[in-house]
Amino acid sequence: MNRTYCVYILSNSNRTLYTGVTSDLVRRMIAHRLGVGSRFTRQHRLHSLVWYETTNYVWSALEREKQIKSWKRKRKLALIESMNPGWSDLSPKVGLPPDIDR
Template sequence: MTRRERWPAVYIMASKRNGTLYTGVTSDLPQRAWQHREGVADGFTKRYGCKTLVWHEMAGAMNTAIAREKQIKAGSRSRKRALIEEMNPDWNDLFESIAHG
């Protein structure tokens, strides 16, 4: 992994286009997205099938990432959808783009 992939990140996983959304924070985005995809950890994303990485944003520090996650979670569903569609209008799975550089 490159150094950039180890930086803190905020991300959104989806069950499908306009489906259930999960917002999270991690220090290793490729690993965490893989865990959601494979359903290796019990919890919200496994229960609701949120396996598609549809949005992410890198942060310079974990406290910055956590603050951004809280901001996103406090926002409306329409604001989350707007964030996704600005970066990823077709709601494609972004996993391959972060897993392989």
């Protein structure tokens, strides 16, 4: 069975950014929204999924996360806008239930 890994970027109304990696994006988004796991996302209320990318290889996901985290903000914004120019929350697109607290 192939596992899928996801690199993702979260944001909020101030456009604060958080880059992460997971093997279960829906579960991780629920954890972020419930304030479990990442102190940074909890403190900044980073609940909007604004960009994501999937791969079948954990090493590839970890390298991509490292690469994106090394970029300056301007390049991260360009990456987000290439996929999601309106900065809409992509959570429903990946199957996040709508009743999870924000």
